[in-house]
Amino acid sequence: MNRRGQGAFEYVLLLGGVLLVVAVFIYTLQGGFAGVEDQVKQNQQLIFQPNLLAPLFEDDFSSGLTKWTNYGGSDWGIVADDLVATKTIGSGLIEPGVVVENSWVDYSLSVRVSAVSGDLKAPVLLTRYRDAGNFYAIQLSDDYVVFRPKINGVLSGSIHQEFVSNGFPVAGNTYLVKVIAAGDNLKVFIDDKLSFDYNVPVQYQINSGGIGLSHLKTNNLNVVFDDVVVLKEKPPVSTPTPSITPTATSTPVPTTTPSPTPSGKPTATPKPPVVKSITATPKPALIGDSVEYSAVWTNPSTNGVLLKLCSSIDFNSGSCTEKELCNAKSTESPASCKAIASEVGSFKYYAYACDSVDVTRCSVGKAISLTVKDFKPPTISSIIYAPKPASAGKPIQYSITWTNPSGEGVLFKLCSTNSIDLGECVDSQICASSSVESPTICDSTAPAKGSYKYYAFACDSISKKCSPAKAISISVK
Structure with missing residues (x-):
């Protein structure tokens, strides 16, 4: 090839190379290699993502309670490779039975549970267990899944509860119960069916902990636990803000097809009433006094409330677990009821306001202290x-x-x-x-x-x- 022909050929090659580089650049800007990049990212995630299926803990009780700390004493024992909890005389409280202490963050607790007998047949699963004074209690009783946190030694009444079925838990039936604690959300599955979904309010939040098994201490209780499995769960995923990829050429905006109008909006679960304050008159009281308790309340629904004053913070499905001092229905705030001061001493009572139509939808207990003095007249x-x-x-x-x-x-x-x-x-x-x-x-x-x-x-x-x-x-x- 002569020099003039060789120069022309080199010029063509150079021009072709430049055009190829420009074409590749434009193709890349338009997302041509996005699929390759996404695949690389997915492979990286597969390589570095932890194994979510490996159990953090599991026990079928075939080796007794060797993996647990037993706080329940003789109320808890192993029978035929099952963990059996009993209680002859109840106090209405929830206390740790057997626990596994840890600092897991987002995890699930699965247990096979059978409520054999008892006044309320109330097995309890503990999650985010930090110590005996701080944990989440998931109580299964009276047709409901009930959330009762214990914070700084104070066990709350029903903070939130959701209906499962009439008679739940049925005596003798075995249920697979799974509790998922991820972020501030709690989910409970009964036999693989979502039965409870709740975001825990800030004042009750516990960020990490272990697990435990317990029960509501009611008379003649007999509950059975088996096949405990704890798995790591993914933390709640926040939706990232999509990034904007620049394009070399403008792309026509596609016509948006309107979504069909839904036939009806889902009904939100109504919020429970709130007791804002509670007073007692007279205060202090004398033995034999008729004490009037007056509660200022609000109810997000248009219904009235049923005021109940209980001798303890334990409250279940609209009823005082222990002694009820008085109750009254009210369509306007405040609601008042009266009780005789029958004992000398210092007492702490708890007022609950339940929706007058759905009496299982109740407020958190509002505490009031009362001193009752002995009295001899002049x-x-x-x-x-x-x-x-x-x-x-x-x-x-x-x-x-x-x-x-x-x-x-x-x-x-x-x-x-x-x-x-x-x-x-x-x-x-x-x-x-x-x-x-x-x-x-x-x-x-x-x-x-x-x-x-x-x-x-x-x-x-x-x-x-x-x-x-x-x-x-x-x-x-």
Whole structure:
């Protein structure tokens, strides 16, 4: 080839190379190699992603409780390679039975559960278990899956519950129960069916922990656990913001086909009522007092509420697990109910507001403390009057000598009859006064000529509880 031909050939090759580079660049900008890049990324994920199927923990109890810490003592034992929990006399509480302490973050707990008998037939699975005072309790009882967290030693009532089926758990039936704790979300599957899905509020969140098995301590309880498996779960996935890939040429915007209008919107699970405050009157109370409890509440639905005051924080499906002090229905806030102060001491009670239509949809318990004091009323040792005899229409003075075990002052009431109610004469009042020291004097005007019989009362200045009547006869000339 001559020099001129060779130069032309080299020029063509150079021009072709430049065009090839430009074509490849444009093709790349238009996403031509995106599939290759995506495949590389997928291969990297397959190489470096942890094995989510490898159990973090498993036990079929064939070796007893060697893998567990037993806090339940003699209530827990192995029978025919099953873990059996019993309770003859219940207290209505949830406490750790057997636990595996760890610091797993996102994981699932699967257990085969059989509720054989008991007042409530209430097996409980514990997840995010940190210690005996901090864990999530998933209670299975009275037709529902119930979420009850224990935070800083305080076991909550039903924070959230979802219906499974009538009679659940049926005595003698075995259920495969799987609890998934991922991020702040809890899911519970019963026999592979999603039965509970709830995002835990911030104030109840525990980020990591181990597992445990427990039960609601009810009478004649007998529950069975077997085949425990703990698996790592993927953390909740947040949807990334898509990146914009520049293109060398503009691409026509495709016409958007409108989605068909749904026939109906899904109904959101209504939120439970909230007890904003609870008060007690009188406070402190005296033994025998009728104490009125008043709760300020809100209900996201348009229904009223059923107020229940319980002796403990344990509350299940609209009912106090232990003693119910009082209850009342109300269509407007506040709701009030009354209970007799029957014991001396300091007490903590819990108020719940349940939707008046769906009484299983209830608030978190609102605590109130009450001190009940022993009470002995004042006593009157003597009563006198002067002048003696009195003169009709003239001043007359009555004086009582008294003692008051409470240390408070007294109200002196002189009544025409021996009836008094909360420090007030039921019939006519002759005179009244008060003092913090004995004796106490009250002044009046003598009635018309004749003989009269009056009744003196010394009433505690705080409680208005009164002494027995002390009679006095007067003569007026």
